[in-house]
Amino acid sequence: xxxxxxxxxxxxxxxxxxxxxxxxxxxxxxxxxxxxxxxxxxxxxxxxxxxxxxxxxxxxxxxxxxxxxxxxxxxxxxxxxxxxxxxxxxxxxxxxxxxxxxxxxxxxxxxxxxxxxxxxxxxxxxxxxxxxxxxxxxxxxxxxxxxxxxxxxxxxxxxxxxxxxxxxxxxxxxxxxx
Amino acid sequence: xxxxxxxxxxxxxxxxxxxxxxxxxxxxxxxxxxxxxxxxxxxxxxxxxxxxxxxxxxxxxxxxxxxxxxxxxxxxxxxxxxxxxxxxxxxxxxxxxxxxxxxxxxxxxxxxxxxxxxxxxxxxxxxxxxxxxxxxxxxxxxxxxxxxxxxxxxxxxxxxxxxxxxxxxxxxxxxxxxxxxxxxxxxxxxxxxxxxxxxxxxxxxxxxxxxxxxxxxxxxxxxxxxxxxxxxxxxxxxxxxxxxxxxxxxxxxxxxxxxxxxxxxxxxxxxxxxxxxxxxxxxxxxxxxxxxxxxxxxxxxxxxxxxxxxxxxxxxxxxxxxxxxxxxxxxxxxxxxxxxxxxxxxxxxxxxxxxxxxxxxxxxxxxxxxxxxxxxxxxxxxxxxxxxxxxxxxxxxxxxxxxxxxxxxxxxxxxxxxxxxxxxxxxxxxxxxxxxxxxxxxxxxxxxxxxxxxxxxxxxxxxxxxxxxxxxxxxxxxxxxxxxxxxxxxxxxxxxxxxxxxxxxxxxxxxxxxxxxxxxxxxxxxxxxxxxxxxxxxxxxxxxxxxxxxxxxxxxxxxxxxxxxxxxxxxxxxxxxxxxxx
Numbered sequence: 088x089x090x091x092x093x094x095x096x097x098x099x100x101x102x103x104x105x106x107x108x109x110x111x112x113x114x115x116x117x118x119x120x121x122x123x124x125x126x127x128x129x130x131x132x133x134x135x136x137x138x139x140x141x142x143x144x145x146x147x148x149x150x151x152x153x154x155x156x157x158x159x160x161x162x163x164x165x166x167x168x169x170x171x172x173x174x175x176x177x178x179x180x181x182x183x184x185x186x187x188x189x190x191x192x193x194x195x196x197x198x199x200x201x202x203x204x205x206x207x208x209x210x211x212x213x214x215x216x217x218x219x220x221x222x223x224x225x226x227x228x229x230x231x232x233x234x235x236x237x238x239x240x241x242x243x244x245x246x247x248x249x250x251x252x253x254x255x256x257x258x259x260x261x262x263x264x265x
Numbered sequence: 266x267x268x269x270x271x272x273x274x275x276x277x278x279x280x281x282x283x284x285x286x287x288x289x290x291x292x293x294x295x296x297x298x299x300x301x302x303x304x305x306x307x308x309x310x311x312x313x314x315x316x317x318x319x320x321x322x323x324x325x326x327x328x329x330x331x332x333x334x335x336x337x338x339x340x341x342x343x344x345x346x347x348x349x350x351x352x353x354x355x356x357x358x359x360x361x362x363x364x365x366x367x368x369x370x371x372x373x374x375x376x377x378x379x380x381x382x383x384x385x386x387x388x389x390x391x392x393x394x395x396x397x398x399x400x401x402x403x404x405x406x407x408x409x410x411x412x413x414x415x416x417x418x419x420x421x422x423x424x425x426x427x428x429x430x431x432x433x434x435x436x437x438x439x440x441x442x443x444x445x446x447x448x449x450x451x452x453x454x455x456x457x458x459x460x461x462x463x464x465x466x467x468x469x470x471x472x473x474x475x476x477x478x479x480x481x482x483x484x485x486x487x488x489x490x491x492x493x494x495x496x497x498x499x500x501x502x503x504x505x506x507x508x509x510x511x512x513x514x515x516x517x518x519x520x521x522x523x524x525x526x527x528x529x530x531x532x533x534x535x536x537x538x539x540x541x542x543x544x545x546x547x548x549x550x551x552x553x554x555x556x557x558x559x560x561x562x563x564x565x566x567x568x569x570x571x572x573x574x575x576x577x578x579x580x581x582x583x584x585x586x587x588x589x590x591x592x593x594x595x596x597x598x599x600x601x602x603x604x605x606x607x608x609x610x611x612x613x614x615x616x617x618x619x620x621x622x623x624x625x626x627x628x629x630x631x632x633x634x635x636x637x638x639x640x641x642x643x644x645x646x647x648x649x650x651x652x653x654x655x656x657x658x659x660x661x662x663x664x665x666x667x668x669x670x671x672x673x674x675x676x677x678x679x680x681x682x683x684x685x686x687x688x689x690x691x692x693x694x695x696x697x698x699x700x701x702x703x704x705x706x707x708x709x710x711x712x713x714x715x716x717x718x719x720x721x722x723x724x725x726x727x728x729x730x731x732x733x734x735x736x737x738x739x740x741x742x743x744x745x746x747x748x749x750x751x752x753x754x755x756x757x758x759x760x761x762x763x764x765x766x767x768x769x770x771x772x773x774x775x776x777x778x779x780x781x782x783x784x785x786x787x788x789x790x791x792x793x794x795x796x797x798x799x800x801x802x803x804x805x806x807x808x809x810x811x812x813x814x815x816x817x818x819x820x821x822x823x824x825x826x827x828x829x830x831x832x833x834x835x836x837x838x839x840x841x842x843x844x845x846x847x
Binding site: 171183185186190193196197199200201202203219220 | 425
């Protein structure tokens with residue numbers, strides 16, 4: 088075992104040589120005389136490898152965990168973003184459809200404008216006002232009044248949405264989290 | 266080895282380390298101040314520059330008639346703007362101008378010139394672009410072209426009930442009529458969406474987003490029936506033309522409930538061609554049936570007679586002697602035709618509409634009782650129909666210093682007392698409603714996003730006894746059916762009614778050449794389905810009496826309304842042809 092020359096910061100050799108250091112946490116070699124085999128097994132190459140594998144496994148597992156969590160986070164964020172995009176697209180579609188409905192309703196109303204009906208009847212269909220009225224007595228009830236469009240009928244009140252969760256309240260007190 | 270490295274650190278290293286450490290500490294302190302202490306203020310500043318709010322306009326609610334037909338409704342449109350800030354890029358601006366001009370069929374050069382005239386602000390280039398057209402334009406993705414949602418008010422019924430429905434200005438506020446009176450319910454509540462935007466103001470995808478959805482405007486349903494309204498408006502227009510009259514009003518009500526089924530006045534506004542700069546617009550949009558006062562003339566005789574009958578002072582067969590003149594307080598009051606008819610019953614005085622008769626009745630009633638009834642019939646106070654601008658009417662009473670004895674006499678036949686057509690019809694409706702005065706109403710239902718309110722008949726008070734009301738109804742029937750060739754006769758139906766003619770009051774007295782011809786009546790007499798008041802102002806075509814001008818209009822309207830309602834004829838003998846089917 089060769090000694091390793093040491094120097095002080097200023098380059099002056101030390102008076103007493105230091106003991107050689109083992110690399111890392113490698114156990115110091117022991118003899119049978121100093122310690123019984125039964126009390127402490129003699130480290131073998133396999134033991135070292137096993138410890139190294141174990142350390143590697145743990146590190147890998149940790150990294151994998153971080154990666155999985157990160158991936159999950161990314162997937163979740165992507166999913167939320169995609170869903171949000173879909174929601175907004177559907178909202179836009181709903182707006183367009185609502186606009187179409189309103190336009191169609193107004194067109195239906197305009198097509199039953201009394202002046203227009205009269206004009207169509209007299210010009211396009213060639214109708215004329217009757218000279219004599221014939222009244223027929225009958226017991227049929229009069230048609231019911233047209234009800235309001237369904238969209239104006241008040242909907243049933245829904246239960247209130249659930250309140251803010253406790254963890255959201257906790258997060259909200261942290262600056263920058265709300 | 267570590268020992269050796271640490272030993273190699275010189276004081277310079279320590280100084281540098283301290284500087285770096287101090288820097289990190291300073292950064293940390295600053296971060297703490299920015300992120301924690303001043304967090305809210307920096308957030309606000311950032312939000313101002315980064316976030317943009319988009320207003321989501323609320324759709325204005327519709328105005329429906331009694332059958333659910335939308336008399337006024339809104340459809341979505343787009344307003345097209347040029348974003349001049351983006352148009353600072355002139356190459357892209359020119360391309361966008363060409364694309365936009367092609368789409369809008371405008372001149373590209375003019376669009377580009379207008380858009381490039383300034384470098385800031387938005388330029389409105391097209392208002393109320395149809396919704397589907399806007400979507401097509403949006404897909405073109407033209408540089409610096411912004412579409413903002415808007416809406417346009419439509420009146421599918423055409424110009425029907427223009428004074429009553431009203432109009433909406435460009436700012437979305439109602440200007441008159443129901444549009445104005447119920448603006449807060451029709452308007453709804455605009456929503457907003459707050460999104461993060463980039464430097465060009467475009468929304469950033471997947472950014473933070475907050476929103477408050479728009480609340481749609483409520484729906485207002487009227488008691489007006491568009492079919493009856495159309496009948497009334499056509500009849501009024503043709504009557505004004507036929508009799509060369511200046512103006513006029515017609516009201517149709519359900520006498521039992523007070524619901525106004527049709528109400529029209531002329532001249533009127535044309536909803537399809539409203540000119541907001543027209544100085545005469547105020548006169549055109551005025552709903553004269555509720556805002557204008559007039560002297561009711563002989564239609565008032567029905568109320569005068571009802572008071573005395575209700576008090577048991579006279580009966581339909583009570584009689585007086587008509588000498589052709591009644592002397593009151595030094596004044597001489599004569600009949601409208603200057604006739605003297607001798608002994609006359611109450612029935613006859615009403616049929617002939619003798620002023621001397623009403624003076625005689627009023628004198629028997631007494632001033633105190635007379636004016637108590639006048640007030641009880643609802644004169645001198647608004648009917649609270651729910652529309653703005655309603656007049657209260659006016660008349661003098663014995664407690665007024667300027668009241669004279671002759672006022673009782675003239676008031677008894679409808680002069681010297683000012684009422685609105687709606688007040689008059691509401692008062693006369695008591696005859697068809699067992700003596701109960703009903704509050705007139707024109708809105709039957711309001712449905713908003715969170716509530717639905719229904720308005721029904723409201724009894725104001727019992728004015729006369731039911732027996733008196735029935736007697737008056739019969740007397741009014743005798744006025745029409747008992748007079749041969751009465752203008753209000755309606756084929757197939759017994760009618761109850763009374764004509765009225767009054768001179769037009771002017772600051773110096775009365776204009777002897779101008780009259781207001783009116784008629785108020787019920788049909789059918791046996792079970793009144795509708796009550797109608799016709800008022801034609803200043804007819805000048807040679808005919809100017811209520812019986813000549815207004816009564817025929819009543820007949821025309823009553824006949825059509827009975828057909829529309831499908832009311833079985835009560836006097837089939839007067840019909841040319843009837844087929845009975847079991």
